[in-house]
Amino acid sequence: MNNSPADPLAPGTHTFDVDGVVQRYHVHGTGPVCVAHSGGPGIHWEYLRMPAVEQHLTVVYPEPVGTGGSGRLPSHPHGYTRGRYSRFLGALVAHLGVPEVHLLGHSHGGFVVQYHALHHPEGIAGVILYDSAPLTGPEHGAEAMRLVQEFAVRHAGRPELPEVLEAFQAIPTISDDARMTSVAKGLLPSYFADYWGREEEFAPLRASLSATYVSGLDEDLVPDIIDDREALGALSVPALVVVGRHDVICGVRWAEELHKLIARSELLILENSGHFGHIEEPADFARAVAGFVTNTTHSTS
Numbered sequence: 001m002n003n004s005p006a007d008p009l010a011p012g013t014h015t016f017d018v019d020g021v022v023q024r025y026h027v028h029g030t031g032p033v034c035v036a037h038s039g040g041p042g043i044h045w046e047y048l049r050m051p052a053v054e055q056h057l058t059v060v061y062p063e064p065v066g067t068g069g070s071g072r073l074p075s076h077p078h079g080y081t082r083g084r085y086s087r088f089l090g091a092l093v094a095h096l097g098v099p100e101v102h103l104l105g106h107s108h109g110g111f112v113v114q115y116h117a118l119h120h121p122e123g124i125a126g127v128i129l130y131d132s133a134p135l136t137g138p139e140h141g142a143e144a145m146r147l148v149q150e151f152a153v154r155h156a157g158r159p160e161l162p163e164v165l166e167a168f169q170a171i172p173t174i175s176d177d178a179r180m181t182s183v184a185k186g187l188l189p190s191y192f193a194d195y196w197g198r199e200e201e202f203a204p205l206r207a208s209l210s211a212t213y214v215s216g217l218d219e220d221l222v223p224d225i226i227d228d229r230e231a232l233g234a235l236s237v238p239a240l241v242v243v244g245r246h247d248v249i250c251g252v253r254w255a256e257e258l259h260k261l262i263a264r265s266e267l268l269i270l271e272n273s274g275h276f277g278h279i280e281e282p283a284d285f286a287r288a289v290a291g292f293v294t295n296t297t298h299s300t301s
Contacts, residue, residue, distance in 0.1 A: 008096050018091040021071035025062040029054030032297045033098050036061050039107030042214035044068045050278045052286035067212045079219040086116040102293045104128040117237050126238045126296040131247050131275050133254035135227040147248035151190050164190050180213040191275035193246040232261040239265040240292040244273030
């Protein structure tokens with residue numbers, strides 16, 4: 001099955017099959033090719049649209065397997081490991097048929113991209129690790145909770161704050177798509193540097209946010225825990241590490257650690273952003289990403 005036009009990079013929506021599962025993706029913009037893997041896992045891709053970047057690059061947005069219009073694994077909502085996401089990402093890169101691409105991974109998408117670049121660097125010119133981290137698990141969770149507490153102190157007295165904190169407490173209760181979407185919308189203000197100061201601008205994103213419940217467990221119901229700290233020193237492609245100063249989920253500590261671990265890396269801290277620098281500081285974000293891609297492109301794509 002292939003519902004795409006002859007050109008897999010023609011603007012618009014495309015589908016093809018990977019191991020009998022539909023992979024859907026979207027193409028926008030012009031220039032060198034950058035594949036942008038969204039986060040969650042389970043958050044639908046639309047929040048990651050980067051119009052300012054699309055002015056300089058051809059951005060390919062996959063709908064990660066298990067979400068949106070892409071297919072579901074037989075083990076759904078389980079089985080969505082980084083190895084599985086990497087398999088679909090590699091199939092997409094091959095399907096695009098260009099000599100090299102850059103990979104951009106946001107949040108959990110950053111975990112996928114760094115895994116893919118470590119294990120399958122062929123055809124990858126560089127990676128943008130955007131609000132990512134070298135690990136998950138208790139240490140990552142403790143740092144996130146510390147940053148959430150700082151967020152609560154900064155916004156003490158806001159009448160909306162209890163709703164956000166209740167959403168964090170509800171994360172363990174997520175077990176279906178509706179609850180996943182509801183909790184994600186509840187958390188969203190904490191993902192911005194100043195959501196309530198720019199609420200008119202950001203509220204449409206919150207209203208339109210959609211998600212699919214993905215458990216984070218493999219087919220045997222074992223957590224897919226990540227720790228790339230020992231491996232990242234061997235990363236063979238250049239990296240741009242981007243983080244928002246006020247990111248509570250994958251904060252500056254982790255970006256600095258990624259930068260330290262990856263020999264050929266650059267670090268950009270967006271001083272007025274949280275977890276969504278492409279929305280909060282789009283011009284600075286686009287300038288950095290486009291410049292990195294231009295400087296690390298070796299062949300015409």
